[in-house]
Amino acid sequence: MSDAAGAIDESWESLLTAVAATGDRDAFSRLFAHFAPRVKSYLLRQGASPSQAEDVAQETLAVIWRKARLFDPTKASASTWIFRVARNQMIDRIRRRERPELDPNDPLLVPDAAPAPDKQAAKNEDTKAVRNALAQLPEAQREVIMLSFFEEDPHPAIAEKLQLPIGTVKSRIRLALARLNSLLDQSDHGES
Amino acid sequence: MDIRHHLPDDLLLAYAAGSLEEGWSLAVASHLAFCPVCRARNATLEALGTAALEDMSPEPMTPGAFEACMGRAANMPDDPEAAIPANAQTPAPLSRYLGCDLDAVKWSPLGGGIRQHMIPTNDGTRGRLLYIPPGEDVPQHTHQGLELTLVLSGSFADGAEEFHVGDIEAADETIDHTPVAGADGPCICLAVTDAPLVFRSWLPRMIQRFAKI
Numbered sequence: 416m417s418d419a420a421g422a423i424d425e426s427w428e429s430l431l432t433a434v435a436a437t438g439d440r441d442a443f444s445r446l447f448a449h450f451a452p453r454v455k456s457y458l459l460r461q462g463a464s465p466s467q468a469e470d471v472a473q474e475t476l477a478v479i480w481r482k483a484r485l486f487d488p489t490k491a492s493a494s495t496w497i498f499r500v501a502r503n504q505m506i507d508r509i510r511r512r513e514r515p516e517l518d519p520n521d522p523l524l525v526p527d528a529a530p531a532p533d534k535q536a537a538k539n540e541d542t543k544a545v546r547n548a549l550a551q552l553p554e555a556q557r558e559v560i561m562l563s564f565f566e567e568d569p570h571p572a573i574a575e576k577l578q579l580p581i582g583t584v585k586s587r588i589r590l591a592l593a594r595l596n597s598l599l600d601q602s603d604h605g606e607s
Numbered sequence: 608m609d610i611r612h613h614l615p616d617d618l619l620l621a622y623a624a625g626s627l628e629e630g631w632s633l634a635v636a637s638h639l640a641f642c643p644v645c646r647a648r649n650a651t652l653e654a655l656g657t658a659a660l661e662d663m664s665p666e667p668m669t670p671g672a673f674e675a676c677m678g679r680a681a682n683m684p685d686d687p688e689a690a691i692p693a694n695a696q697t698p699a700p701l702s703r704y705l706g707c708d709l710d711a712v713k714w715s716p717l718g719g720g721i722r723q724h725m726i727p728t729n730d731g732t733r734g735r736l737l738y739i740p741p742g743e744d745v746p747q748h749t750h751q752g753l754e755l756t757l758v759l760s761g762s763f764a765d766g767a768e769e770f771h772v773g774d775i776e777a778a779d780e781t782i783d784h785t786p787v788a789g790a791d792g793p794c795i796c797l798a799v800t801d802a803p804l805v806f807r808s809w810l811p812r813m814i815q816r817f818a819k820i
Contacts, residue, residue: 440677447673452665459666469669477680491650498657502625513729514625515633517640518699525610525773527643545654564624564659585617592616599651 427493428539435483443480446497451476454501460565463509475504490519492539510567548598556591559584610642612774618755619645623652630732630799633700634755634775637797640698641773697759701797704734709759709795714738721745726797737796739763739788747785752802754778759797762789 430446433439455472463471478500486496506514518524549557559573566572574581614635621627622635639646695702696709704726705712714722714736720743726734739745741761756763756776763770765786770776778784788794803815 444673447676451668451672451676453660453663455668456663456666457660460663468666469672472668473672473676473679476676477683480677480680481683481685492654492657494661495650495653495657498653498660501660502656506625510625513629513632514627515629515636515700515703517636517646521640521695521699523695523698524640525643527646541650542654542657545651546658549655549658560620560655561659561662563620563626564656567626569621569624569626588620589616592620595651595655 427497428488431479431483431486431493431496432488434480435486443483446479447476450479450497450501454497457501457565458505458509461505461509462567463505467509471504471508474508475501478504488538490538492542495538495542544599544602545595548595548602551598552591552594556587556594559587560591560595563588610644610773612768612770612776613642614638614645614648614775615777616648618777619648620652623649623656628730628732628801629728630726630730630734630801631753631755633704633726633728633734634757634797634799636700637698638757638773638775640700701759705736709736712736719743719746732799732801734797734799737794737798739786739794739796741788741792741794742790744785744787747783749783750778750780750800750802752779752800755797755799756786757797759795761792761794763787763794763796764789 427446427449430439430442433442434446451472454475455468458468458471459465479497482500486493491499503514503516506512549560552560558577562573562576563569570581570584573579574584577584579587618627618631618635622632627635639649697705702708705724712724714724716722720740722738724736724738726736728734736759737745737756739761754777756770756778758770758772758774760772762772763786765776765778765784768776769789776786
């Protein structure tokens with residue numbers, strides 16, 4: 416399954432790059448067909464009304480078309496870049512909230528340590544590694560992590576949904592992230 | 608620069624998910640400029656969000672949505688690229704709130720040489736810059752909620768822990784502390800709270816009534 420997902424994900428980079436380079440409308444229509452219905456579903460899950468979800472999903476894809484030239488495959492996978500645009504549209508238009516953002520062009524930015532040559536995997540490889548690690552988490556841990564991405568006030572909302580005390584939700588999220596990081600460390604060492 | 612004090616997991620997850628309030632997000636985004644380690648953690652969390660989005664069961668778009676989207680895109684104005692001064696002392700997300708760099712900030716005295724500059728946000732969080740003269744302490748206090756403190760200039764010590772430029776401290780109601788600025792120079796911090804601080808003595812409490820800490 417991960418191989419198939421990987422093959423698809425690689426084509427997202429080339430489609431998005433084609434949109435950026437030549438305004439390739441056909442490439443964009445394929446991105447639209449895959450991502451617009453998922454973005455709409457994501458927005459509905461965040462509490463948008465059906466018409467609002469349709470509206471903001473169209474807006475999100477329009478932003479992707481307009482800003483595709485800012486996509487840098489050495490910094491993010493195409494699907495993560497699309498997730499960020501969708502999340503920021505959700506915050507702006509559904510939650511009506513401000514979100515101060517890191518500026519990648521900030522002259523004050525302390526640069527990343529240069530990765531060892533054998534670690535310079537494409538960013539879509541990183542996204543796949545995270546997805547694989549996620550699949551290895553116990554279901555209860557995976558569930559609280561995924562739910563964290565859909566709630567305006569996650570801890571109480573997840574506690575209510577799962578009928579758990581808030582403290583249990585918080586500690587389960589902490590355990591899940593610790594487990595995930597150790598899985599990612601293992602896969603890092605396994606590849607080098 | 609060697610960052611020793613990082614963001615707690617829950618704040619970083621909420622930031623990646625888009626559920627973190629504005630004031631906290633300002634502290635998180637500013638810390639990320641200083642900290643490659645937390646940027647890498649943030650990238651991992653965004654990859655989790657990506658998996659959440661990819662796994663959504665698709666909700667069909669209305670007929671004609673693609674053409675409507677292209678129409679919107681054609682009418683969308685280009686964002687002006689905001690110019691960032693090359694010699695800034697504050698991370699770009701913070702400069703946007705201040706409207707100036709650190710040395711041009713207008714301060715209000717709080718007593719004891721300590722000064723503050725409020726940073727308005729649109730939700731329940733309160734942001735401020737604090738200026739603490741070398742060797743001075745912030746009167747002992749606890750918190751009703753969370754306090755995030757990011758060092759922008761100088762340093763401070765809190766018990767045995769030292770915080771230097773780029774380091775962030777997360778303190779909650781379980782922590783009763785008296786942060787002390789380093790002797791090397793004034794300490795300037797971005798401090799974000801969601802509830803007033805609780806001072807232990809009457810004098811700061813009186814100042815507090817005027818200063819809205």
